Amino acid sequence: MSRTVRLRIRRQDGPDAPSRWEEFAVPHYPHMNVITCLQEIQRNPVDAQGKATTPVVWDCNCLEEVCGACTMVINGRARQACSALVDDLPQPIVLEPLSKFPLIRDLMVDRTVMFENLKRIKGWVPIDGTYDLGPGPRLAEKRRQFGYRLSRCMTCGCCMEACPQVNRRTNFIGPAALAQALYFNISPIGRSLAEERLEAIMGDGGITECGNAQNCVKVCPKEVPLTTAIAKLNGDTTWYFLRNWFQR
C-alpha cells in the first residue's frame, strides 16, 4: 500500500459555530507540504473514515513563504503552511487556526488588526509626491542591511500568536508593528515622523506592554530582529520622555 499522510484538522463553520475535529489521510509524495495536503482534500473532500465533507477553508497565496497569508498553528506552533514540509512533521499533523485573531472559517482568520496597527505607528515615509524629484538620500550599505532585515516582515502574525502579552486583556500592538516603527524611524526620510511614532508606541497598548518573553523572535519565519528593535525603541522612548520632561 502506498504511503499516506495523516492529518487532524480543527474545523469551524463560522465564529459562532461549534468547532469540531476532522481526520484525513491523503496520499504522500516527495517534497509535499501542508498546503499540498489541503489541496488533496479539495480534490477529494472525504475524511479518513470515508465520509464526505467540505474542502478545508484556509488562506494562502504565494506558496513560497513571502506573502505571509498561510499562517496557521501546525502541531502547536504558529508557522506558514507552505514551508511546513510533511516529511519533517510528526503525524498526525494537527492544524488549527491562529487563536489571537477573529476566526472566519476553519483555518482562516482575520488579521486586519495588524494592518490597523501599522496605521497607529504611521508606518510610511512622508514623501512630497510621486513625481520625479531626483535621487533619494545616500545610505551606508551596513545601515541598509539592518533596515532590510526589518523590512522583510510579512505581517504573518506568528509573533502575535506566540506573544503572551497579546491577549484579550491587553491591547498590545505587538512585536511586528513595533519593529516597523523602528524601521521607519531609521529611514533617512521616514525619520521626520519619528517623534510621532514614539508618542504612538508610548501610549496605551504600546511598548510598555512588552513582557520580554522573547517568544516573538524565536517564531519569526523571516528572522526579523524583533527583540533588538524593541530594546532600541525602549531606549528611544526613554530619551524622548526625559527630553520632554526637562524641556517642560
Added chain:
Amino acid sequence: MQRQNVIVVGGGLAGLMAAVRIAEQNFHVDLFSLVPVRRSHSVCAQGGINAAVNTKGEGDSPWEHFDDTIYGGDFLANQTPVKRMCEAAPGIIYLFDRMGVMFNRTDEGLLDFRRFGGTKYHRTAFAGATTGQQLLYALDEQVRRYEAAGRVTKFEGWEFLSAIADDAGVCRGVVAADLVSGEVRAFPGRAVILATGGLGMIFGKSTNSVINTGAAAGSVYTQGARFANGEFIQVHPTAIPGPDKLRLMSESARGEGGRVWVPRNGERWYFLEEMYPAYGNLVPRDIASRAIFDVCVNQGLGVDGKNQVYLDLTHIPADELEVKLGGILEIYRKFMGDDPAKVPMKVFPAVHYSMGGLWVDYDQMTAIPGLFAAGECEYQYHGANRLGANSLLSCIYGGQVAGQKAMEWALDKAPDTDPTRHGELEATRQREFLDRIRSMDGDENPYVLHRELGEVMTENVTVVRHNDRLDATLERIAEFKERWTNLRPPDNGARANQSLHFARQLYYMLELAHVITLGARLRDESRGAHYKPEFPDRDDERFLKTTLAAYTADGPRIDYEDVDIQYIPPRPRKYDVDKKETMG
C-alpha cells in the same frame, strides 16, 4: 452629484501605484483586492527592476534599455509606450528610493545595480532577492497613508466579478463579491482600472500565486474588451519543481555569476555559455528555456536522468551570496533542504509570465471606454518575450499612466447620467451566475478539472508548440468547457465558500485557455516565447502583428493589428553574437 472616485481593482504594484497617483491629487480611490494588498503576487518578484541610470560608467542609456527591450521582445511590442517607459525608469527608481525601499548600495552609499538577462549593462536595481516584496511594501505604506487620510477606501477580500456598462457601452463601475459573506454588490465609479495580474493558474502549476487565475481579465474579455497576444507565455528557465508550485529561482542568480550546466561525458557542460558566447547564461528567458528543454528532453542529458539542470552558485563567496541573493537561497534551503552556497541547485523551466493581456491604447484604456488596465493583465510593454526585471518597471509605469489617465477620464469624459440601474442589472446577472454554479448537480470536482486543464496546457502550449497538438488541445478545451457545465462544487456553505468562487474563476480560465491556444495555433511562425519547429523562423511579413481576440459565444474571433515600429526597424534577433553585429 455623483461621488468623484476612481475604482482600482488589484492591490499589486500596478494597482497601488495607480491608487497613490490618484489619491495624491485629492481624488478618491476605492481599492478592491482578493487579498490584503500587502500579500499581492508582486511580493514574489525577486531579482530587481530595470532603469538605465548608468552609474557604472558603461555608457548605458534609456535608449539602450529601449532597444534591448524591443529586441528582446522580438519586435512585437508597440515602440512608443516602451520608449516612454524606459525614459521614465530612472525617475521611478529614485521615487522608490525616496519611499524608503532598502535597495542594495555601493560602498559610496549609492544604489547598486546588477546584470540581468538580455542586456550587457548593469541596469537592475535590487533589494536583496525580494525586490518585488520591498517595492510592494513601499506602495502599500503610501496607500495606508492615504487610507488614514480618508482618500482611499479598501475593499480587501472582495473579488471583482464584472464591469458595469451603460447603454452606450461605457464602463461605469464594477460588481464585486465579498468572499467571506458572499454578498454581491454594484459599486459605481467614474473610471475603473483593472490591475489584476497574470494568469499562471491556467497552466496548473507555475511560479505564480494561487490568486493569479486571470479571471478578472477573462470576465471583461467576455464583456467586450479585447485580449491581445495571448499566445505569448513566458516560461522561466529556472524554477524548483514542486507538487504544489514551481518556485522561482531568480534570473539574478545568473546575473550575479550563477552558471547553468549538466554532466556530459564525465565533464561539466556549460551549454548556454557554449551555445551563446556573447550573452552566455544571461540570454533572454525564451532562449534559455528552449536550450534547457532541448538538453533535457531531446538530448536526454538532464541531471540524474530527470528533467532538471544545475544552477550553480557554489563558486561565489557565501557572504556575497547572502547579501545579494539571500531571499532565494532561503527558499531553496527551506523547500529543498540543500544549501545553494554549497551544492548546485536543481532547476527546470516553469510557466512564469503572460506577455499577452487585455488590449489597451497608449492611455492604458481597454476596448471598453472608461475601463483601464495596467500591469501583467495588459499586453503593452513586452512584445513576444519579456526581459527580466522589466515587469516591475512596467507595472509601476503602467500604473502611473493608468492612474493619471483614468483620473482625467473621470474628470472630463465620464458620463454624468445615473449608473444605478445598470449597476443593479449587472449585479443581478452576477448573482444569477453564482446561483447557477451553486445549484449545479453534476459529478465534476472543479479542482480536479483545473488540474487536468493545467496538465494539458503545460504539455502542449508552452516551450515547444506543434499544430497537431494545438488542434488536439483545442478539442480538449472544448471538452473541459462541456465538463464545466457538469460541476458539483464540493461546498454548499454560505460563508467563505472558496470552492464556489474557484469554480467561477475556472470558467474564465477556460475562456482564456481558448484564447491562448487558438492564438498559438494560428501564428505559423516562431517569435520570442512562441516557438514552432514546423515554422522555425520569424515571419515579419505575415506576423509582425498584434493578435487580437474578441469574445463570441462560439469561441474567440482572432484579428491582427499592425505594430508600432517607428523608432527601431526590425532586425534578426541573435544572442550568440553581440547586439551591435545585428545592426546593419
